[in-house]
Amino acid sequence: MPSKRKSAREKLLSKQEREIVDVPLEAVSKLGGATMLIARPLDIEDLVRTIPKGKLATTAAVRAKLASDFGAETTCPLTTGIFLRLVAEAAEEDRAAGKTKIAPYWRVIKNDGTLNDKFPGGEKAHAELLEAEGFKVESTGKRKPRVTDFEKKLLKW
Numbered sequence: 001m002p003s004k005r006k007s008a009r010e011k012l013l014s015k016q017e018r019e020i021v022d023v024p025l026e027a028v029s030k031l032g033g034a035t036m037l038i039a040r041p042l043d044i045e046d047l048v049r050t051i052p053k054g055k056l057a058t059t060a061a062v063r064a065k066l067a068s069d070f071g072a073e074t075t076c077p078l079t080t081g082i083f084l085r086l087v088a089e090a091a092e093e094d095r096a097a098g099k100t101k102i103a104p105y106w107r108v109i110k111n112d113g114t115l116n117d118k119f120p121g122g123e124k125a126h127a128e129l130l131e132a133e134g135f136k137v138e139s140t141g142k143r144k145p146r147v148t149d150f151e152k153k154l155l156k157w
Helices: 008-013 026-030 040-048 059-070 075-098 122-132
Strands: 019-022 035-038
Touching: 008 040, 008 075, 035 059, 035 122, 040 075, 059 075
Parallel strands: none
Antiparallel strands: 019 035
């Protein structure tokens, strides 16, 4: 009998330990520190839930805040991206189940203000969620959609 595929919420809740690892010397300058946090998906969801309406956070700010909160110099960019996508998928599952207090993942944008095409529904859905909260998203020519004046709306943790 084939096994049932786990939902994003089940994956988010799976038992995983947070850990801090030493960064190899040759990668310290690239990754931004000698100690790196491998956060849990729930760490990222908890942090995303603190982003208030009207504010935005970049992925770099999310990583910096997590590192600071857990005593590391940096946070793994790869796992942060994967877990942020998982948080978004779980939030949309929650929305589909009728929940109203979901993690506002759409308030996390890329470091240059562009939208995340890995979120559920891609850049189009990301733009719609941001615009529903009053953010202006511009897309001109071949450029990726970007939040206008996003720097003025960034959350200061």
